[in-house]
Amino acid sequence: MRVFIVHAHPEPKSFSGAMTAAAVEALTGAGHEVQVSDLYRMRFDPVSDRHNFTTVLDAEYYKQQLEEAHAAAHDGFAAEIQAEQDKLFWCDVLIFQFPLWWFGLPAILKGWVDRVFAAGGRIYGGGKWYDRGVFAGKRAMCALTIGGPPPIYSEQGLNGPIESILFPINHGMLYFVGFTVIEPFLVHAPARISDEVRRAELARYRERVLTLATAPTLIYPKLADYDERMVLRPELRESARPGR
Amino acid sequence: MRVFIVHAHPEPKSFSGAMTAAAVEALTGAGHEVQVSDLYRMRFDPVSDRHNFTTVLDAEYYKQQLEEAHAAAHDGFAAEIQAEQDKLFWCDVLIFQFPLWWFGLPAILKGWVDRVFAAGGRIYGGGKWYDRGVFAGKRAMCALTIGGPPPIYSEQGLNGPIESILFPINHGMLYFVGFTVIEPFLVHAPARISDEVRRAELARYRERVLTLATAPTLIYPKLADYDERMVLRPELRESARPGR
Numbered sequence: 001m002r003v004f005i006v007h008a009h010p011e012p013k014s015f016s017g018a019m020t021a022a023a024v025e026a027l028t029g030a031g032h033e034v035q036v037s038d039l040y041r042m043r044f045d046p047v048s049d050r051h052n053f054t055t056v057l058d059a060e061y062y063k064q065q066l067e068e069a070h071a072a073a074h075d076g077f078a079a080e081i082q083a084e085q086d087k088l089f090w091c092d093v094l095i096f097q098f099p100l101w102w103f104g105l106p107a108i109l110k111g112w113v114d115r116v117f118a119a120g121g122r123i124y125g126g127g128k129w130y131d132r133g134v135f136a137g138k139r140a141m142c143a144l145t146i147g148g149p150p151p152i153y154s155e156q157g158l159n160g161p162i163e164s165i166l167f168p169i170n171h172g173m174l175y176f177v178g179f180t181v182i183e184p185f186l187v188h189a190p191a192r193i194s195d196e197v198r199r200a201e202l203a204r205y206r207e208r209v210l211t212l213a214t215a216p217t218l219i220y221p222k223l224a225d226y227d228e229r230m231v232l233r234p235e236l237r238e239s240a241r242p243g244r
Numbered sequence: 245m246r247v248f249i250v251h252a253h254p255e256p257k258s259f260s261g262a263m264t265a266a267a268v269e270a271l272t273g274a275g276h277e278v279q280v281s282d283l284y285r286m287r288f289d290p291v292s293d294r295h296n297f298t299t300v301l302d303a304e305y306y307k308q309q310l311e312e313a314h315a316a317a318h319d320g321f322a323a324e325i326q327a328e329q330d331k332l333f334w335c336d337v338l339i340f341q342f343p344l345w346w347f348g349l350p351a352i353l354k355g356w357v358d359r360v361f362a363a364g365g366r367i368y369g370g371g372k373w374y375d376r377g378v379f380a381g382k383r384a385m386c387a388l389t390i391g392g393p394p395p396i397y398s399e400q401g402l403n404g405p406i407e408s409i410l411f412p413i414n415h416g417m418l419y420f421v422g423f424t425v426i427e428p429f430l431v432h433a434p435a436r437i438s439d440e441v442r443r444a445e446l447a448r449y450r451e452r453v454l455t456l457a458t459a460p461t462l463i464y465p466k467l468a469d470y471d472e473r474m475v476l477r478p479e480l481r482e483s484a485r486p487g488r
């Protein structure tokens with residue numbers, strides 16, 4: 001199994017750092033291959049603009065999706081974008097490792113998606129999305145730390161259900177480009193747990209990364225379940241749709 | 245009325261650019277005051293780390309919220325963060341102007357939130373959140389362009405309901421720090437509409453920004469509606485909760 005971890009935390013000693021270290025150790029120890037993009041260490045620039053590309057379609061008016069499609073057709077992605085795309089094609093499983101900041105990805109990881117997930121058919125587009133996406137057959141998972149305790153992220157919790165908060169990431173980013181999405185791995189309030197609970201959480205995470213190939217996944221509808229306006233067919237509306 | 249527009253688009257000629265220009269013109273023409281943070285033009289750095297601060301609490305282990313609280317107590321925010329916080333305190337209404345990228349804020353704006361919305365009681369914390377938040381009494385609104393047509397973002401649409409997609413922003417960022425959240429202003433597929441429709445959409449936006457003080461808002465529960473675990477009291481669970 002080839003696992004690609006995109007890691008987004010400014011402090012190597014953080015619990016996120018410990019999780020990625022544990023994952024790398026467990027996976028390589030079991031004979032799997034791992035690549036890690038440690039975005040803070042790489043000083044990855046998350047701002048999406050013309051520097052995504054070595055090519056220029058229209059120097060007067062920057063339309064990002066058209067520049068992406070042009071770059072896809074002319075081998076025109078900047079080296080740091082190309083390198084990340086190559087890792088996506090290389091892997092069997094993609095992991096986003098991050099602390100939940102403001103109910104979403106830290107900007108350095110959001111911008112990795114903004115820049116790397118490019119239009120024009122290479123990563124998505126031309127009918128290639130969701131279950132017909134470029135990465136169909138591969139798996140992906142969010143592994144995240146969350147400041148508050150579980151009740152505040154429950155169905156009736158003050159901050160909203162974690163499934164809803166992660167919907168734009170799990171469905172909108174990972175499933176959008178074709179990945180089958182594994183149930184997220186959540187660690188609550190790592191700053192306020194005992195050393196014993198920390199060790200137990202890391203053991204639980206090692207177990208999860210060794211079972212990525214079979215871990216339970218989120219069930220989403222397929223493109224064929226939608227009508228020509230891209231609205232779910234009425235007879236299918238009782239299906240499970242996590243986070244909606 | 246004092247209006248603070250945080251603008252996040254790499255192309256000044258874009259429809260987002262036209263919207264902000266129309267808002268500034270309409271508001272100043274009516275005697276209101278406006279400040280715009282044009283994040284791409286400012287080359288705003290969205291990566292949150294030690295450079296948010298001039299102070300250092302712990303040089304060995306970076307815990308962001310503790311560094312934020314320390315900076316809040318010791319006047320230790322970097323000048324570019326302090327300047328944005330000052331505009332938040334100055335304004336009566338905050339507008340986020342952006343194109344919806346990957347079902348969320350462009351990274352440059354997500355990182356503006358990551359860095360500017362700091363813990364420690366200045367922007368939130370110490371019991372100051374949601375309806376008891378620092379910015380209670382002020383209003384905020386998302387104004388966004390969306391690539392696809394409305395049906396794909398409807399309740400049963402392929403991409404998911406727009407209310408759910410915006411929940412982490414409207415509820416998790418704006419309401420979290422106390423703003424009353426105005427219904428978002430959406431423009432679908434600006435790249436594929438006629439000049440006549442564009443003009444009509446800009447006229448509709450001018451009208452909206454001139455009525456920000458009275459425009460309909462999203463109805464969320466208040467802190468008093470939650471029990472001590474921060475779970476909504478059972479008798480209130482039929483209340484409207486947009487996007488959940």
